[in-house]
Amino acid sequence: MPAIVYKQLDLPVAWVRGIRINCEHCQQPYTYIVGKEKVFSTTGVPLLSNDHNMTTSALKASIKTIRKDCRKNKQGEGMCPHCRNYQNWMVARSRRSKVIRGIFWGGLLGFIPGLILWLGVFSEKSSLGPISLGAMIVLCAILGVFIALRWGLTYGPQPENFEDAGSMTDNAVLELLRSSEEEELDPILAWHLASGRKLYQKGINLGLGFTDESGTLDLPHELRTDYILDQFEESVNKRK
Ligand SMILES: [Zn+2]
Numbered sequence: 001m002p003a004i005v006y007k008q009l010d011l012p013v014a015w016v017r018g019i020r021i022n023c024e025h026c027q028q029p030y031t032y033i034v035g036k037e038k039v040f041s042t043t044g045v046p047l048l049s050n051d052h053n054m055t056t057s058a059l060k061a062s063i064k065t066i067r068k069d070c071r072k073n074k075q076g077e078g079m080c081p082h083c084r085n086y087q088n089w090m091v092a093r094s095r096r097s098k099v100i101r102g103i104f105w106g107g108l109l110g111f112i113p114g115l116i117l118w119l120g121v122f123s124e125k126s127s128l129g130p131i132s133l134g135a136m137i138v139l140c141a142i143l144g145v146f147i148a149l150r151w152g153l154t155y156g157p158q159p160e161n162f163e164d165a166g167s168m169t170d171n172a173v174l175e176l177l178r179s180s181e182e183e184e185l186d187p188i189l190a191w192h193l194a195s196g197r198k199l200y201q202k203g204i205n206l207g208l209g210f211t212d213e214s215g216t217l218d219l220p221h222e223l224r225t226d227y228i229l230d231q232f233e234e235s236v237n238k239r240k
Helices: 051-071 088-121 128-149 170-182 187-194 227-237
Strands: 005-024 029-044 204-212
Touching: 005 051, 005 128, 005 187, 029 051, 029 170, 029 187, 051 088, 051 204, 051 227, 170 187, 187 204
Parallel strands: 005 204
Antiparallel strands: 005 029
């Protein structure tokens, strides 16, 4: 029986942008970086589909996803460099995700001692067995929440010895733009790397400039996320 074996091309794409907002605590503007990544896959038929065309179609798919992502407000998290607070919505979201994780892992871990209690300590007929299992799961889930919250963001000013390399004041951004122009680097990707984050060795890394959510800055168009995305889309459409 003849079989068709499809071939697959996986293209990892990372996109990073700086988001400028007004701090809700001190009302001063600052910029923080947000990096996202995704692997875009296309399938083709060997001998019929070449890698170049498959890469082009993966790139086209990536543009759709990136545009959708960049239209969303309130992405990522970064500490205000002026007053050392995270925005309340950043903290709330971080804590929410930690609570869910704590309940899940705590509850899952509570299952084992609960089962041991049921099967090992109480007899199978005793109604204490299922109760002990339920109680153990609830107890461990609560414990899990407390432990997980220690890793979440916290309300209020952060300690003096804490640094968030992903946030900058306007002056620091100007300095970054100056130095990256001198070294002919993409400012956002340079910042992303300097703050200890990683980029793809084999894949596409897109520096998407800045998105000004504060609405108080007249950014030159070549630094704007939407303009850079338009340029990127144009270059993908030109691929022959
Ligand atoms: Zn602030």
